[in-house]
Amino acid sequence: MSWSITAAPFKVSLSGSDPALQCSSANTPVLKFSGTPPKGTKSYAIIFWDQMPSSLSGRWLVFDLPRGTTSLAAVSAGNLKLAGGQAATNEAKRAGYSAICSKGHHDIYIDYYALNVASLNLPAGTPLQTLHSAIKRHKLQEAKAHLT
Secondary structure, three states: OEEEEEEOOEEEEEEOOOHHHOOOOOEOOOEEEEOOOOOOOOEEEEEEEEEEOOEEEEEEEEEEEEOOOOEEOOOEOOOOEEOOEEEOEOOOOOEOOOOOOOOOOOEEEEEEEEEOOOOOOOOOOOEHHHHHHHHHHHEEEEEEEEEO
16 A cells, blocks of 8 residues: 655655554655645655654654655664755654554654755754744645545
8 A cells, every 4th residue: 555645736655565664663664756846945844743542743854855855765764864854853852763663543644845945954853843943934835644
């Protein structure tokens, strides 16, 4: 099974059988992007959320992805440099990706942002709230997906 975000002009695809969605994974999910970005797009940011019955957790926070980025390959979950971008500190207090390990139902949300700056000028490992504030200031367009 695979999912995709489609919110004109973006499409983001994620395989439902991606091993990164399993607790034992030491790697990030593989994401593929397509579509024409809005005029003025200079970079992208992605926030990968995990919704459990009692909480919402940011699992993977990526920013400063260059405009020409068409995919993110599986890399070590702790890798802070991804396709020219950087990883922020997630809610598990890790800079990088945290696999989904708790039992029970999880809904996954992916927020994909086109930004009007090439860099948010934030260091790798920056906190979620700081990243989210910077994204809001520079957002041209966003696409959201809910994967169950």
